[in-house]
Amino acid sequence: MTQPGIESLRKIAVVGRGTAGSLAAACVSNLLSEDDYELHHIYDSRIPVIGVGEGSWPSLVQQLQQLSGLPHEIVQQRLKGTRKYGIEFEGWGRRNRDFTHYFAPQQVSYAYHLSADLMGDLLQESTRAQHIDAKVLNISRADGDAQIEFEGRSPESYDLVFDARGFPREHDPDEHIDISFIPTNRAVIRRCPTIIEKTRGKPVQQHTYTRAVARPHGWVFVIPLTAHTSYGYVYNSSLSGLDEVESDFDALLDADGVTEFEQRAVISFPNFVHRNIYDGAVARIGNAAAFMEPLEATAIGFAQLQIGMVLHMRLNRPTEIHERDVPMVNRFLINNVLCNGLFVGWHYSCGSRYDSEFWRHARDRAWPLYLKVTDPAEVDCAALSKFNSMFELLNQAFVNEADWNRRCGFPLSSYSQMAQGLGSYSRNLGPQPITG
Ligand SMILES: Cc1cc2nc3c(=O)[nH]c(=O)nc-3n(C[C@H](O)[C@H](O)[C@H](O)COP(=O)(O)OP(=O)(O)OC[C@H]3O[C@@H](n4cnc5c(N)ncnc54)[C@H](O)[C@@H]3O)c2cc1C
Known part of the structure; x- marks a missing residue:
């Protein structure tokens, strides 16, 4: 197959060796x-990677097999991974009932922890690249190319640069859309002993789930790997102090029967x-492009998606229209993040079993900002109307087969499971007539 953009991809740089940079380098190779x-x-x-990021979605299973060329079983073992079939929500929503958000098709499709x-x-093993250990001072566009300035090295020009340097150093309202309707901004990470029983030489086939446990100051993820169990307390640092979060974290570990842990970050x-x-x-790409808390x-x-979209457009579209594609690529990627953000923010809008300052803030002050943040006039994309249309579908007496695959970040089946679990078939606030 001819690839009309191949000439525009002769010299490429990936800056950063965290999850995003490693994935980009392997995809290019x-x-x-x-x-x-x-x-x-x-x-x-000298600049460490974040190193958390232990939950994923089913699309990664396929992609890692393809990039590594290894069978799924080997990939899973190399990752000290388990098969994640969804997320177990404990204490979320209006119904005071625990529930699971499964990947679709339920109990078939899995991701990795x-x-x-x-x-x-x-990913490094499947990457063919020249490795350069150097500090990058600046990455900019110059005369259609990208230029990288280094500390202690001469600058270099590239056809394409993936900037995967992690979180921006500071928030810039001109450059960043602040997803302020999500009410958390800090996490305490602890590593605890594994709860998974292994069979020597075989991948663990047991179905596992990420636990998302509502707590007074936020929520805690519990991710079971074969090497350890990862716990993370996600909270809002302007509402809760580290001491009170640590003390509630201790209480949860006590309740789980966990007697030892390593404080990670x-x-x-x-x-x-x-x-x-x-x-x-x-x-x-990665945390340099967008981030939202790990719920x-x-x-x-x-x-x-960012890597795949950019490589696809550059390779398969004629060079002369690459420039015209730029606004469309941005709109598509921003829309995707905001759609996902709306889905995640909505989880908080229904409160939890705790009537604490955090949960009142999440429901009454943070979530109502979603209308302003995703106003199409501000963000130049249709995330808000897509989100609204998912609730119109959920509230129909009958959903046509043609609509079963509709999505707003997440598929309709995810909206339906969360609506049932949270006790809310509405994106708006206020009492809901949910029974059962
Ligand atoms: C609490 C928490 C939980 C998370 N849980 C999940 C999860 O369950 N699932 C999930 O998908 N994601 C999760 N994430 C996100 C996950 O951590 C990120 O997807 C992942 O870390 C990607 O990071 P990154 O590669 O963009 O950046 P980083 O990991 O920060 O890597 C940055 C890289 O850039 C390099 N670098 C930085 N500056 C320079 C410079 N000036 N010059 C040269 N090199 C430089 C660094 O050396 C490093 O290699 C979580 C994040 C947090 C905070």
């Missing part, structure tokens, strides 16, 4: 044949999407 391109994989070994570091190593994060993810020469484990999926 997988997509282009060896003689066709030169790839520089650049990272500063995985070790982020090991996924990086696996306290991570602050923004909920945002960059207005200019791609400028025609530089593509921001639905969306981050790796965002990176997959």
